[in-house]
Amino acid sequence: MSRRSGILEFAVLGLLRESPMHGYELRKRLNTSLGIFRAFSYGTLYPCLKTLVANGWLIEEPGSVPALPPTTGRGVAPASSLAGRRAKIVYRLTAEGKEHFEELLSHTGPDSWEDEHFAARFAFFGQTEREVRMRVLEGRRSRLEERLEKMRASLARTRERLDDYTLELQRHGMESVEREVRWLNELIESERSGRDQRRSSPESSTQHDTSGETGGLPRHRDDNSRPDPSDDTK
Amino acid sequence: MSRRSGILEFAVLGLLRESPMHGYELRKRLNTSLGIFRAFSYGTLYPCLKTLVANGWLIEEPGSVPALPPTTGRGVAPASSLAGRRAKIVYRLTAEGKEHFEELLSHTGPDSWEDEHFAARFAFFGQTEREVRMRVLEGRRSRLEERLEKMRASLARTRERLDDYTLELQRHGMESVEREVRWLNELIESERSGRDQRRSSPESSTQHDTSGETGGLPRHRDDNSRPDPSDDTK
DNA sequence: GTTTTCATGTAACCCGTTACATGATTCA
DNA sequence: TGAATCATGTAACGGGTTACATGAAAAC
Numbered sequence: 001m002s003r004r005s006g007i008l009e010f011a012v013l014g015l016l017r018e019s020p021m022h023g024y025e026l027r028k029r030l031n032t033s034l035g036i037f038r039a040f041s042y043g044t045l046y047p048c049l050k051t052l053v054a055n056g057w058l059i060e061e062p063g064s065v066p067a068l069p070p071t072t073g074r075g076v077a078p079a080s081s082l083a084g085r086r087a088k089i090v091y092r093l094t095a096e097g098k099e100h101f102e103e104l105l106s107h108t109g110p111d112s113w114e115d116e117h118f119a120a121r122f123a124f125f126g127q128t129e130r131e132v133r134m135r136v137l138e139g140r141r142s143r144l145e146e147r148l149e150k151m152r153a154s155l156a157r158t159r160e161r162l163d164d165y166t167l168e169l170q171r172h173g174m175e176s177v178e179r180e181v182r183w184l185n186e187l188i189e190s191e192r193s194g195r196d197q198r199r200s201s202p203e204s205s206t207q208h209d210t211s212g213e214t215g216g217l218p219r220h221r222d223d224n225s226r227p228d229p230s231d232d233t234k
Numbered sequence: 235m236s237r238r239s240g241i242l243e244f245a246v247l248g249l250l251r252e253s254p255m256h257g258y259e260l261r262k263r264l265n266t267s268l269g270i271f272r273a274f275s276y277g278t279l280y281p282c283l284k285t286l287v288a289n290g291w292l293i294e295e296p297g298s299v300p301a302l303p304p305t306t307g308r309g310v311a312p313a314s315s316l317a318g319r320r321a322k323i324v325y326r327l328t329a330e331g332k333e334h335f336e337e338l339l340s341h342t343g344p345d346s347w348e349d350e351h352f353a354a355r356f357a358f359f360g361q362t363e364r365e366v367r368m369r370v371l372e373g374r375r376s377r378l379e380e381r382l383e384k385m386r387a388s389l390a391r392t393r394e395r396l397d398d399y400t401l402e403l404q405r406h407g408m409e410s411v412e413r414e415v416r417w418l419n420e421l422i423e424s425e426r427s428g429r430d431q432r433r434s435s436p437e438s439s440t441q442h443d444t445s446g447e448t449g450g451l452p453r454h455r456d457d458n459s460r461p462d463p464s465d466d467t468k
Numbered sequence: 469g470t471t472t473t474c475a476t477g478t479a480a481c482c483c484g485t486t487a488c489a490t491g492a493t494t495c496a
Numbered sequence: 497t498g499a500a501t502c503a504t505g506t507a508a509c510g511g512g513t514t515a516c517a518t519g520a521a522a523a524c
Binding site: 032034119122123124125126150154157158163164165166168169172176179183187217 | 266268353356357358359360384388391392397398399400402403406410413417421
């Protein structure tokens, strides 16, 4: 069954659930569309796709193929074949794949609170049931509070022995964590007061709105927009 | 020579520069004392120490040896441990090790701006020359600004197609980066105006807490300084 | 018609963890 | 005396990157 590590598998299934895509595009979405996601390399992505296919969660479909009869039954063109033409491979979620993703969506474990895992979960909150969303948010929060505890303790223990820079680094680190806790508090609050709004399909999803001062997702400010051709990481 | 990757090697040398230690203690310092440092496992640390020894940067010394009936002195009080902790192998920086560390300290490359690398560099700013500190801070800042550019662009491109949660995730991510940029601005500013203060001794200089509202540690009701049995990560 | 970008893949390696094995010392 | 903690190590594996190899389509 291959324990292909959660995050990538999860994100791939989640993205393909929205619409079929080929690997190259998938990777770009991984980098940009989702919030925190680091750039997975092709060396990671393609093998992963293969595994998911092997598990029956995805199927490969020919994308735009040129003409000429594909004499062989698809899959991988044999190396020795002349004119081995390779086209885009579009990956589509199977029924089993969809089912599997739903399962992943509704399951929460201690992993779900860790940084990257959490970001991935959050990115798919749109398809997540509210109850699960709450569990994840609260799990994350107590994870962070735990972390804060330790930082505070360690800081108290060692304060005098540290130079200004180390101290400042720790201070800044703690402040960041505290900020995220406050963010989570807002989110949890607005989950509590908002109404259900489960399973937002591509259509308008902007409506788990006000029910208090922080109703809906807390409104924040906007920013400028420019075309800007840059995209890849680094 | 073995290209043992920067971070751990750097941190170990840096910590041992301050005082000799054995592996176990070293690991704890790695987890707690330094700001951001994730917990390296022994499986990483010990082999690394071996390599550093092989490179001639460290030497192994016997810690306080099993106490022969401790009626008499044998007054080797182990370095920097409270009470009479005893250790098996104490690692001490050699002259070459020290030299090597200084070299690492003064060298900056594009790696130095990345998250973990940066944190490690910052943690040893106390021993870093001011010029280098500036380079690192500014490098980090422009790295983050680059990142912001991309986030903004990607956000502008895809705004409508994303659901509220994804949007919120991106917003929060950007805000965090922006915050760090402001932090760096403050630090750079105070580097500019402060006087040299290389090799910081206990005296307080460089009070970079001129930041008005957020200055210094937010006075949380801290110091529940229980002895605290828990220490390991996770 | 050449360069760029899109697109897919693989093999070698790197950094680090997990799980295990071992033993000494402190404390109840 | 036995449990908890301190202390050191290693083999197997995991998840990911880099560098490479290939080829088609689009842009110039």
